[in-house]
Amino acid sequence: MNKLKLRSQLESFFNEDIGEQDLTTDLIFTEETDGEIVFLAKDEGIFCGEEVMKTGFHLLNPDINTNVLVKDGEVIQKGQQLALVSGKISDLLKGERVVLNLVQRMSGIATLTRQAVETLNSAHTKICDTRKTTPGLRMLEKYAVRTGGGFNHRFGLYDGVMIKDNHISFAGTISRAVEAVRSQLGHMVKVEVEVETAEQVREAVNAGVDIIMFDNRTPDEIKEFIKLVPSGIITEASGGIQLSNLAEYRDIDVDYISLGFLTHSYKALDISVKVHWHKGDE
Numbered sequence: 001m002n003k004l005k006l007r008s009q010l011e012s013f014f015n016e017d018i019g020e021q022d023l024t025t026d027l028i029f030t031e032e033t034d035g036e037i038v039f040l041a042k043d044e045g046i047f048c049g050e051e052v053m054k055t056g057f058h059l060l061n062p063d064i065n066t067n068v069l070v071k072d073g074e075v076i077q078k079g080q081q082l083a084l085v086s087g088k089i090s091d092l093l094k095g096e097r098v099v100l101n102l103v104q105r106m107s108g109i110a111t112l113t114r115q116a117v118e119t120l121n122s123a124h125t126k127i128c129d130t131r132k133t134t135p136g137l138r139m140l141e142k143y144a145v146r147t148g149g150g151f152n153h154r155f156g157l158y159d160g161v162m163i164k165d166n167h168i169s170f171a172g173t174i175s176r177a178v179e180a181v182r183s184q185l186g187h188m189v190k191v192e193v194e195v196e197t198a199e200q201v202r203e204a205v206n207a208g209v210d211i212i213m214f215d216n217r218t219p220d221e222i223k224e225f226i227k228l229v230p231s232g233i234i235t236e237a238s239g240g241i242q243l244s245n246l247a248e249y250r251d252i253d254v255d256y257i258s259l260g261f262l263t264h265s266y267k268a269l270d271i272s273v274k275v276h277w278h279k280g281d282e
Contacts, residue, residue: 001051001143009136010056013098025093035278036086037096039103041076042270045111048072048147049103052140053083056099061091072147073110084276096273105137106144107269112243113148113262119246125254128153130238132260141263153258161191165215168193174200178207192236201228209233214254216240222252 039053047070057064064087070076085092116127128151133141142152154160163177171177174193181191192211193204204212205228212229214222216239229235237249238258249257 002139003051003055005139006051006055007059009139010052010059010098013102014056014059014095017098018094022090022094025090029090029093033089033278034087035089035092036084036276037092037273038084038276039082039100040272040274041078041080041082042272044075044077045107045269046114046148047074047076047082048106048110048144049099052102052106053085053099056102057085057087057091057095060095061087063087064091073149076107082271086277089278100271100273102137102140104268104271105134105266106140106147107271108266109141109144109263110148111269112266113145113150116243116246116259116262117149119243120250120257121247122250125250125252126151126256127262128236128256128258129262130258130260131156132264134263145262150262151256153256159189161185161189162213163191163193163209165194165196174203175207178204178209182208195225198225198228201225205229205233211236213238213258219248219252222249222254226253 050068050070050072053068054066057066064085066083066085068083070082076082113127120127127149129142129145130153138155142155145152154162161181163174163181167177168174171180178191178193185191190210192213193207193209194213194215195201195204196215196217201212211234213236214225217225217237222237226235234256235254236256236258237252237254241249241257241259242261246257
Protein backbone atom coordinates (compact mmCIF):
# COMPACT_ATOMS: atom_id res chain seq x y z
CA MET A 1 0.00 0.00 0.00
CA ASN A 2 1.28 3.48 -0.88
CA LYS A 3 1.63 5.13 2.55
CA LEU A 4 1.97 8.64 1.12
CA LYS A 5 -1.29 8.21 -0.78
CA LEU A 6 -2.91 6.74 2.33
CA ARG A 7 -1.94 9.79 4.37
CA SER A 8 -3.32 12.10 1.70
CA GLN A 9 -6.60 10.20 1.49
CA LEU A 10 -7.04 10.08 5.25
CA GLU A 11 -6.42 13.83 5.49
CA SER A 12 -9.16 14.36 2.92
CA PHE A 13 -11.55 12.03 4.75
CA PHE A 14 -10.93 13.74 8.09
CA ASN A 15 -11.38 17.19 6.54
CA GLU A 16 -14.68 16.06 5.03
CA ASP A 17 -15.95 14.75 8.37
CA ILE A 18 -14.58 17.30 10.83
CA GLY A 19 -14.93 20.42 8.70
CA GLU A 20 -14.31 23.56 10.73
CA GLN A 21 -14.65 21.69 14.03
CA ASP A 22 -16.34 18.82 15.81
CA LEU A 23 -19.17 20.75 17.46
CA THR A 24 -20.16 17.97 19.84
CA THR A 25 -16.70 16.98 21.05
CA ASP A 26 -15.23 20.48 21.21
CA LEU A 27 -18.15 21.83 23.27
CA ILE A 28 -18.20 18.94 25.76
CA PHE A 29 -14.47 18.42 26.26
CA THR A 30 -13.14 21.94 26.75
CA GLU A 31 -10.18 20.63 28.76
CA GLU A 32 -7.58 18.22 27.44
CA THR A 33 -8.27 14.84 29.04
CA ASP A 34 -6.77 11.46 28.25
CA GLY A 35 -8.66 8.29 27.54
CA GLU A 36 -8.58 5.00 25.66
CA ILE A 37 -10.93 3.36 23.20
CA VAL A 38 -11.11 -0.26 22.09
CA PHE A 39 -12.08 -1.64 18.68
CA LEU A 40 -14.20 -4.77 19.16
CA ALA A 41 -15.19 -7.38 16.58
CA LYS A 42 -18.92 -8.06 16.60
CA ASP A 43 -18.66 -10.78 13.99
CA GLU A 44 -16.18 -13.37 12.72
CA GLY A 45 -14.14 -12.58 9.62
CA ILE A 46 -10.80 -11.50 8.20
CA PHE A 47 -9.23 -8.37 9.67
CA CYS A 48 -7.87 -5.68 7.36
CA GLY A 49 -6.87 -2.10 8.14
CA GLU A 50 -3.87 -2.11 10.46
CA GLU A 51 -2.12 0.73 8.65
CA VAL A 52 -5.34 2.76 8.41
CA MET A 53 -5.65 2.67 12.19
CA LYS A 54 -2.03 3.61 12.85
CA THR A 55 -1.76 6.33 10.21
CA GLY A 56 -5.22 7.76 10.84
CA PHE A 57 -4.86 8.47 14.54
CA HIS A 58 -1.24 9.59 14.11
CA LEU A 59 -2.42 12.23 11.65
CA LEU A 60 -4.84 13.65 14.20
CA ASN A 61 -2.23 13.68 16.95
CA PRO A 62 1.26 12.14 16.83
CA ASP A 63 1.06 11.55 20.59
CA ILE A 64 -1.81 9.06 20.24
CA ASN A 65 -0.72 5.50 21.00
CA THR A 66 -2.33 2.98 18.62
CA ASN A 67 -1.82 -0.63 19.63
CA VAL A 68 -3.27 -2.90 16.95
CA LEU A 69 -3.64 -6.36 18.46
CA VAL A 70 -4.13 -8.31 15.21
CA LYS A 71 -2.43 -8.46 11.83
CA ASP A 72 -3.99 -7.95 8.42
CA GLY A 73 -5.25 -11.28 7.13
CA GLU A 74 -5.86 -12.83 10.56
CA VAL A 75 -9.15 -14.53 11.35
CA ILE A 76 -10.96 -12.61 14.10
CA GLN A 77 -13.74 -13.82 16.39
CA LYS A 78 -16.85 -12.14 17.76
CA GLY A 79 -15.98 -10.21 20.92
CA GLN A 80 -12.26 -10.07 20.17
CA GLN A 81 -10.32 -6.89 20.92
CA LEU A 82 -8.71 -5.61 17.73
CA ALA A 83 -6.97 -2.43 18.85
CA LEU A 84 -6.46 -0.18 21.84
CA VAL A 85 -6.02 3.52 21.09
CA SER A 86 -5.11 5.99 23.83
CA GLY A 87 -4.60 9.75 23.86
CA LYS A 88 -6.55 12.99 24.10
CA ILE A 89 -10.25 12.17 24.26
CA SER A 90 -11.11 14.92 21.77
CA ASP A 91 -8.75 13.45 19.16
CA LEU A 92 -9.98 9.90 19.72
CA LEU A 93 -13.61 10.93 19.21
CA LYS A 94 -12.84 12.93 16.09
CA GLY A 95 -10.99 10.07 14.45
CA GLU A 96 -12.92 6.96 15.43
CA ARG A 97 -15.69 7.07 12.79
CA VAL A 98 -13.51 7.63 9.72
CA VAL A 99 -11.09 4.91 10.81
CA LEU A 100 -13.90 2.53 11.73
CA ASN A 101 -15.72 3.05 8.43
CA LEU A 102 -12.62 2.13 6.45
CA VAL A 103 -11.61 -0.85 8.61
CA GLN A 104 -15.14 -2.30 8.51
CA ARG A 105 -15.26 -2.05 4.72
CA MET A 106 -11.75 -3.37 4.15
CA SER A 107 -12.36 -6.27 6.53
CA GLY A 108 -15.64 -7.03 4.77
CA ILE A 109 -13.87 -7.25 1.40
CA ALA A 110 -11.07 -9.38 2.83
CA THR A 111 -13.63 -11.71 4.40
CA LEU A 112 -15.62 -12.08 1.18
CA THR A 113 -12.45 -12.66 -0.82
CA ARG A 114 -11.35 -15.42 1.56
CA GLN A 115 -14.79 -17.03 1.16
CA ALA A 116 -14.43 -16.91 -2.63
CA VAL A 117 -10.94 -18.42 -2.56
CA GLU A 118 -12.09 -21.23 -0.28
CA THR A 119 -15.26 -21.84 -2.30
CA LEU A 120 -13.32 -22.14 -5.56
CA ASN A 121 -10.73 -24.34 -3.82
CA SER A 122 -8.47 -24.53 -6.86
CA ALA A 123 -4.75 -25.23 -6.91
CA HIS A 124 -4.42 -23.49 -10.29
CA THR A 125 -7.09 -20.82 -10.81
CA LYS A 126 -6.64 -17.55 -8.90
CA ILE A 127 -9.37 -15.19 -7.74
CA CYS A 128 -8.92 -11.54 -8.71
CA ASP A 129 -10.87 -8.30 -8.50
CA THR A 130 -12.06 -5.78 -11.11
CA ARG A 131 -12.32 -2.00 -11.52
CA LYS A 132 -15.79 -2.12 -9.93
CA THR A 133 -14.54 -0.32 -6.84
CA THR A 134 -15.76 2.66 -4.82
CA PRO A 135 -14.38 5.90 -6.33
CA GLY A 136 -11.61 7.17 -4.08
CA LEU A 137 -11.20 3.86 -2.23
CA ARG A 138 -9.67 1.68 -4.96
CA MET A 139 -6.23 1.40 -3.37
CA LEU A 140 -7.72 0.32 -0.03
CA GLU A 141 -10.27 -2.04 -1.54
CA LYS A 142 -7.73 -3.75 -3.76
CA TYR A 143 -5.38 -4.07 -0.79
CA ALA A 144 -8.22 -5.76 1.08
CA VAL A 145 -8.64 -8.24 -1.78
CA ARG A 146 -4.95 -9.17 -1.51
CA THR A 147 -5.32 -9.46 2.26
CA GLY A 148 -8.14 -11.96 1.75
CA GLY A 149 -5.98 -14.12 -0.51
CA GLY A 150 -7.04 -12.75 -3.89
CA PHE A 151 -5.09 -11.02 -6.63
CA ASN A 152 -5.48 -7.64 -8.32
CA HIS A 153 -6.56 -7.05 -11.90
CA ARG A 154 -5.43 -3.75 -13.43
CA PHE A 155 -5.78 -0.75 -11.12
CA GLY A 156 -7.14 1.63 -13.75
CA LEU A 157 -7.29 2.49 -17.41
CA TYR A 158 -3.61 3.45 -17.32
CA ASP A 159 -1.80 0.24 -16.37
CA GLY A 160 -3.20 -2.36 -18.74
CA VAL A 161 -4.96 -2.60 -22.10
CA MET A 162 -8.35 -4.30 -21.92
CA ILE A 163 -10.23 -4.40 -25.21
CA LYS A 164 -13.89 -4.91 -24.31
CA ASP A 165 -16.97 -5.57 -26.43
CA ASN A 166 -17.68 -1.86 -26.96
CA HIS A 167 -14.10 -1.20 -28.08
CA ILE A 168 -14.45 -4.04 -30.58
CA SER A 169 -17.80 -2.76 -31.82
CA PHE A 170 -16.43 0.72 -32.44
CA ALA A 171 -13.15 -0.52 -33.92
CA GLY A 172 -14.85 -3.04 -36.17
CA THR A 173 -12.84 -6.16 -35.32
CA ILE A 174 -10.58 -7.55 -32.60
CA SER A 175 -7.67 -7.61 -35.05
CA ARG A 176 -8.08 -3.94 -35.91
CA ALA A 177 -8.29 -2.92 -32.25
CA VAL A 178 -5.22 -4.97 -31.27
CA GLU A 179 -3.22 -3.69 -34.22
CA ALA A 180 -3.98 -0.09 -33.30
CA VAL A 181 -2.85 -0.69 -29.74
CA ARG A 182 0.27 -2.70 -30.58
CA SER A 183 1.51 -0.07 -33.03
CA GLN A 184 1.76 2.49 -30.22
CA LEU A 185 2.05 0.56 -26.95
CA GLY A 186 5.25 0.08 -25.00
CA HIS A 187 6.56 -3.45 -24.54
CA MET A 188 5.95 -3.46 -20.76
CA VAL A 189 2.15 -3.39 -20.98
CA LYS A 190 -0.01 -6.46 -21.60
CA VAL A 191 -3.04 -6.58 -23.89
CA GLU A 192 -6.24 -8.35 -22.87
CA VAL A 193 -9.31 -8.98 -25.04
CA GLU A 194 -12.84 -10.00 -24.07
CA VAL A 195 -14.34 -12.78 -26.19
CA GLU A 196 -17.78 -14.35 -26.39
CA THR A 197 -17.51 -16.80 -29.29
CA ALA A 198 -15.11 -19.42 -30.63
CA GLU A 199 -14.52 -17.20 -33.68
CA GLN A 200 -13.45 -14.33 -31.42
CA VAL A 201 -11.12 -16.65 -29.51
CA ARG A 202 -9.38 -17.64 -32.75
CA GLU A 203 -9.14 -14.02 -33.86
CA ALA A 204 -7.66 -12.94 -30.51
CA VAL A 205 -5.09 -15.75 -30.65
CA ASN A 206 -4.08 -14.81 -34.19
CA ALA A 207 -3.83 -11.15 -33.17
CA GLY A 208 -1.20 -12.08 -30.57
CA VAL A 209 -2.91 -10.90 -27.39
CA ASP A 210 -1.43 -11.63 -23.97
CA ILE A 211 -4.66 -12.43 -22.12
CA ILE A 212 -8.05 -13.72 -23.26
CA MET A 213 -11.09 -13.18 -21.06
CA PHE A 214 -14.13 -15.41 -21.55
CA ASP A 215 -16.95 -12.98 -20.91
CA ASN A 216 -20.26 -14.24 -19.49
CA ARG A 217 -19.62 -17.80 -20.67
CA THR A 218 -20.80 -20.98 -18.96
CA PRO A 219 -18.28 -23.49 -17.57
CA ASP A 220 -19.00 -25.85 -20.48
CA GLU A 221 -18.46 -23.10 -23.05
CA ILE A 222 -15.18 -22.10 -21.44
CA LYS A 223 -13.95 -25.71 -21.45
CA GLU A 224 -14.44 -25.76 -25.22
CA PHE A 225 -13.00 -22.28 -25.84
CA ILE A 226 -9.88 -22.89 -23.79
CA LYS A 227 -8.88 -25.74 -26.11
CA LEU A 228 -8.31 -23.07 -28.79
CA VAL A 229 -5.88 -21.05 -26.64
CA PRO A 230 -2.11 -21.75 -26.76
CA SER A 231 -0.40 -22.31 -23.41
CA GLY A 232 1.48 -19.01 -23.65
CA ILE A 233 -1.69 -16.92 -23.41
CA ILE A 234 -3.18 -16.19 -19.97
CA THR A 235 -6.88 -17.01 -19.63
CA GLU A 236 -9.55 -15.38 -17.48
CA ALA A 237 -13.24 -15.96 -16.83
CA SER A 238 -15.58 -13.16 -15.80
CA GLY A 239 -19.24 -12.22 -15.77
CA GLY A 240 -22.21 -14.01 -14.28
CA ILE A 241 -20.07 -15.66 -11.60
CA GLN A 242 -21.28 -15.37 -8.02
CA LEU A 243 -20.35 -17.05 -4.76
CA SER A 244 -23.33 -19.37 -5.25
CA ASN A 245 -22.07 -20.81 -8.56
CA LEU A 246 -18.32 -20.22 -8.21
CA ALA A 247 -17.52 -23.88 -7.48
CA GLU A 248 -18.90 -24.81 -10.91
CA TYR A 249 -15.88 -23.05 -12.45
CA ARG A 250 -13.30 -25.01 -10.41
CA ASP A 251 -12.27 -27.37 -13.20
CA ILE A 252 -12.40 -25.12 -16.27
CA ASP A 253 -8.62 -24.59 -16.05
CA VAL A 254 -8.52 -20.82 -16.54
CA ASP A 255 -5.69 -18.92 -14.88
CA TYR A 256 -7.91 -16.27 -13.27
CA ILE A 257 -11.53 -15.67 -12.35
CA SER A 258 -12.32 -11.97 -11.87
CA LEU A 259 -15.18 -11.14 -9.53
CA GLY A 260 -16.75 -7.70 -9.42
CA PHE A 261 -18.84 -8.54 -6.36
CA LEU A 262 -15.74 -8.61 -4.17
CA THR A 263 -15.68 -4.81 -4.13
CA HIS A 264 -19.22 -3.77 -5.06
CA SER A 265 -21.46 -6.20 -3.14
CA TYR A 266 -19.57 -6.97 0.05
CA LYS A 267 -21.00 -6.58 3.57
CA ALA A 268 -18.93 -4.46 5.91
CA LEU A 269 -17.66 -6.49 8.85
CA ASP A 270 -19.40 -5.52 12.09
CA ILE A 271 -16.90 -3.76 14.35
CA SER A 272 -17.61 -1.30 17.16
CA VAL A 273 -15.64 1.24 19.19
CA LYS A 274 -16.16 1.50 22.96
CA VAL A 275 -14.61 3.52 25.76
CA HIS A 276 -12.00 1.33 27.42
CA TRP A 277 -10.62 3.78 29.96
CA HIS A 278 -10.75 7.48 30.78
CA LYS A 279 -9.11 9.71 33.32
CA GLY A 280 -12.31 9.99 35.35
CA ASP A 281 -11.97 6.32 36.32
CA GLU A 282 -8.90 7.04 38.43
